[in-house]
Amino acid sequence: MLQHLYTGVLIFIAALAVFTFYGTMKQVNPYGRYARPTDRNTMTARPAWLLFESPQWWSFAVTFWLTAQSPGTPAIVLFALWQSHYLYRGIIYPLRRNEDGKRFPMSGVIFGVLFNGLNGFVNGYAVSHAPHLMTDAWFRDPRFGLGLAIAVAGWLINFQADSILIGLRSDGAPGYRIPRGGAFEYVSAANYFGEIVLWCGWAVMSWTAAGALFAIFTISNLLPRALSHHRWYRENFADYPSTRRALIPWIL
Ligand SMILES: NC(=O)c1ccc[n+]([C@@H]2O[C@H](COP(=O)([O-])OP(=O)(O)OC[C@H]3O[C@@H](n4cnc5c(N)ncnc54)[C@H](OP(=O)(O)O)[C@@H]3O)[C@@H](O)[C@H]2O)c1
Numbered sequence: 001m002l003q004h005l006y007t008g009v010l011i012f013i014a015a016l017a018v019f020t021f022y023g024t025m026k027q028v029n030p031y032g033r034y035a036r037p038t039d040r041n042t043m044t045a046r047p048a049w050l051l052f053e054s055p056q057w058w059s060f061a062v063t064f065w066l067t068a069q070s071p072g073t074p075a076i077v078l079f080a081l082w083q084s085h086y087l088y089r090g091i092i093y094p095l096r097r098n099e100d101g102k103r104f105p106m107s108g109v110i111f112g113v114l115f116n117g118l119n120g121f122v123n124g125y126a127v128s129h130a131p132h133l134m135t136d137a138w139f140r141d142p143r144f145g146l147g148l149a150i151a152v153a154g155w156l157i158n159f160q161a162d163s164i165l166i167g168l169r170s171d172g173a174p175g176y177r178i179p180r181g182g183a184f185e186y187v188s189a190a191n192y193f194g195e196i197v198l199w200c201g202w203a204v205m206s207w208t209a210a211g212a213l214f215a216i217f218t219i220s221n222l223l224p225r226a227l228s229h230h231r232w233y234r235e236n237f238a239d240y241p242s243t244r245r246a247l248i249p250w251i252l
Contacts, residue, residue: 052112059120147205158194
């Protein structure tokens with residue numbers, strides 16, 4: 001029964017990835033610099049972030065502990081890594097963001113709660129049931145070490161980029177400046193670049209369909225927004241660094 005649900009949700013998320021990619025290529029999600037002042041169905045941005053990110057940790061945790069038969073140490077390590085990231089992304093990061101007066105569209109909150117709940121479920125289920133994650137032999141498999149190294153590198157790039165962006169408004173002045181330092185020297189959306197590398201690493205180290213699908217969904221969601229950010233910087237800053245790419249250093 002749960003196995004069928006898992007498969008059905010994977011198919012649904014794959015469809016959502018396609019829908020999200022085409023939808024956000026046509027129209028960028030209206031939050032942050034693209035927020036529409038005329039939007040009536042919005043809520044305060046900070047609680048919105050806390051709300052829609054939260055299913056990633058509770059849905060994963062509930063699924064993992066309620067459905068796991070006898071999870072192996074690799075599964076428990078992956079559980080701990082996921083929860084550590086979402087302690088940052090779901091709680092610490094929303095509290096650090098400069099959100100004075102910012103609103104977030106309710107449609108985005110509803111979509112976020114739905115997607116993150118389903119994604120927490122499939123990843124929690126996959127990690128607690130994958131046979132290769134039941135024994136310590138997985139720690140000696142090159143996919144674990146390689147995936148972990150990629151994920152840590154991505155996390156550090158993302159964390160540094162998040163911090164640089166937060167620092168741009170440390171003087172309390174609103175508005176936008178040109179981000180500098182770290183991976184911003186190479187791309188306009190350094191935070192998204194780190195995020196994508198992180199979830200590609202997760203896909204390799206967990207070696208599950210759910211992990212691979214989350215990496216694909218992250219690309220389908222963040223690539224169009226990175227292209228919009230890049231265009232926006234070039235239109236709004238005459239001195240924007242000309243060698244900087246949108247999302248992938250030297251390539252895109
Ligand atoms: N896994 C996923 O699919 C996924 C999806 C979405 C987000 N995320 C992650 O969540 C984090 C936030 O995403 P986001 O879409 O909000 O990123 P964003 O559009 O780059 O904005 C991040 C924060 O920095 C501020 N900011 C951005 N550029 C700035 C500039 N040039 N000058 C001053 N402040 C600036 C934004 O303020 P404003 O709000 O005023 O623009 C916002 O508070 C990222 O690390 C991202 O990777 C992950």
